[in-house]
Amino acid sequence: MKLSRVLYAQHIGFMFKKHWVIQGKRVPIDSGVEQYLKEKGINVEDALEFVKEKPELRERLDIVGPYERPLPLDQNHPNYKEKPCYTLSNTSVLLEGICQAQVLTKTVIAEDKLPPRIEELAALSAPKAIHDGVKKAILSANVFDCQQKKLPKKKDLERPAYNFPRILGISDRRRNEVLTNRLLQLVEKSSDTDVTCNKYILNDVDCTTLFDKEEELIQFQDISNILVTSNKPLKHEIDNEDIPFIGIPDLYPIKHTISLPAQHFYDESSKYPIRSNISVKYPHTTWLHYNPTEVNNLYEEPVTPIQVLGRSLTHAFTIASAFAKQLYGEETKDLPEPVYVNCIQTDGQRFHFGIFELNTLNVEGTEGPKNVWYCKNDLKLYDSSRYLSGIPVLENYNPQIYGYINAFYNC
């Protein structure tokens, strides 16, 4: 085909472009008036020069908006520090999971081992009405709650470009909130009034602990989704002699601060959410939600089960050490009495129970007194609970879990 056919064709974009170019270079037509006036001896001034005013100097206004703007994050920020602080938040995980958590917190682990008193209490059977309540709570959280939020996109690995219709449903955050609050309500309703009077329950409180390890500053910022506190310190009696502890591992060649981003904006003190003049300040049990849509690795790899277990340990350490620092002062190293904190982590189906014994705030090296983490992991509350072709189902409810939750509350 001849190229000229295409070039002859009318193209409106091309036409417009050309037209714009031509019109943009318009030359004023000389009407001869200027020449004529000059001959007559009349001075001609440029009209634009005549009209032009001198630019007025104005002061810069500080505009008051509807709210105070946050300060820019630069070196003048009041929280800016020269020394970087390696930060672990509640939405990030440690690369090496529980092993790295052990190194960071100088903790030995007693796997699958809880204090005998807890095991005793957990073995007590609850009445049927309570288990019916738990089943109701599970169904409420997974099926009957009315939240309709966009759930994560469904992907088919065989054909990754295929777009499935978006599913609306209960988000993992809401599911965990409903389930854990209901379970705790049930435990409290079935407990004696004397026990519940001495406890206090807080939702979504933040807790921060800051410590040195090998001349580096590390902070854990955590949110306790439910924090049960009591008016006297939690005590556990455990015979440590025959327990095969898992010692602190060597992470070489990995450094213990790996995957912790360094931050320059931080507070230099730890923060425990309850003031020291309150009587019910002693931490008792903390509930941690694992919301898969919110918790991520630094470089977006999927979170592994080991990393999830690591969250429990760092979370319990955060609560216990923040409290210990409030109680004994920031600079304390070895504690006169251990601080115990119970921790329950759940993703709505799996429950990880743990008890943290904080003996020392000195986390340097691997020698000397160590902290202890007793845990019982990966207990399933049920196999599945959802709409199965239009019918709400709850498969394989496991009554054992309620026993543990009850034991943790009442110990």
Place this chain on the structure above:
Amino acid sequence: MLALRGQRILSKPKLLALRKYAQVALPEENEYTDTPVYPDIQDASLQARKLRERESVYANIRNLNTVEEKQIGLNMPRYYGWPCVQFKEDHIMYNAMPLVQYYTRTYFKTTDKLPEHYNQFSEIASSIVNEIKSLIEDCIVIENEGLKRNPLTDESKEGLQQKEDSLSKNIVRQINRIIINNIADKVPHILSSQVDYDPKHEAFWFMGGTDVPAKVVNWRKQFAWLKDRLHEPIDRPIQYTGSPILTIRNHLPLKPFIPYNEAENPEFKVEKFTYVPESVGYGVTFRHGTNIPGFWPGDLDEFGLLSYHKRGHILKRNEHFGTLDNLEALHCQAMKASFGWLLAQANYQGFTTYNDITYPLTTQTVITNGHLISFYAYQLNTITMNRDKIENNPKHNICFGTKPFLLYEKLENGKVMGLNEDVLKMLVQFYLNAPEEREHELKPYLGKEEQVIADIEDDNKRCWLESRYKHLMSNTPRHNLLPEVYHWEKIYKIQHKTRFFEAKRRPFELGINPFKRRLDDHLPSYIPKVLRPYPRSKKKFETTYYPKV
């Protein structure tokens, strides 16, 4: 709009030919009676025919078996949803009380104390108050001063509202926890009740008896046959949306405060408010009508006992509205919230805005910011307010409400000064009010075996209805935008006919109202050939199971 495909169209000669072979049925022997029985003479006027048409729709919805089908049935006439008047829980206009009262058909009674029904719990409540007094004081101090939460520094109206709402949320959770833990072993209904945090409450109903909007009158003016019917009443769809802080619900309903026959007492008559809701400030949006009392159908605890609401929105109102109007706004919020929740519950019992409840339902509502607290007791007697029922419905709903009381005088040196025990007692009395088994049938309009779609045996129908119902209730926007008349069209095509030479293709040029489209007026989803049953299936489209109303 969419022509029905596949329908055989017979030509006129063929029809005549068919008729030739029609046979006369043999007369039955008992066709004759001693006295002649004539069919009822029906009013043949247009109004009467239209009314019969509407009533058949009401009956069709009543005869549907399941809750969800009834809800889809309510939405069947409108593909793009109803133009709903937005009744939000925390958005109350100036001087809205007459409108809210009329739209919820509620007689409001201001009282200083709770209705007589609560006197029976007086003694036990006093003893409980004595036990929990110190705990409540502690929790108020802790929530106000004892915690290091992230401070909200925003001092604007929105910021203050946020701050107050979050504080009230925390205090309400604590107070609820303390009371429930104390009375769990004293009264049996608490253990079996469910406590919801931040549930979603939505309710939908039709309101007749309001003025016809000017827009509708203008529309009607263009048709000659509507000349005498310009002001014929219409139904206004109303949608309530709200989110309480905390609710408690049980599998049994509360007892009514006053006998059901008292509902017809002319003393409780509500003043008419016929001005269009836009004149008060209530706007309209297109959406499907939803009735959600905080859970999906199938949960057994379907009767509400108590709900707590926040009152931060009062801070956001204009200062010029004054204290009296702020007080009325609280009453309005209580009426809206109580009516909305009860209506949604009634819908789960099989009643709809077209089919009135056959027994009263009650609820208790508390509005608080952690310091001020007001109590409302609401009895729902009627839910039909559509244009056919509004004039001749003798029943009214009743709301007893108090003014906001101070829960305590002030906080000083980490101590609560002057805790108001009478107020606390009222709150405890709300908890002690036990639900009871009713002697009548609770779900007369639902099927015997099928009450929710989970009971349906046909797998395809159940799954289809389930997904359709949830999708409708989510009110997610459609893939295609709503039909509209563009501004240039309005100017150059409607107001000034400057483009008469163009082909007439747009709906307004063809005299079509695109919003008058039924929910099932669409092609069902296509079955790709590979997925059709083997060996050979002519069925191109999936079956739909829309209820027939």
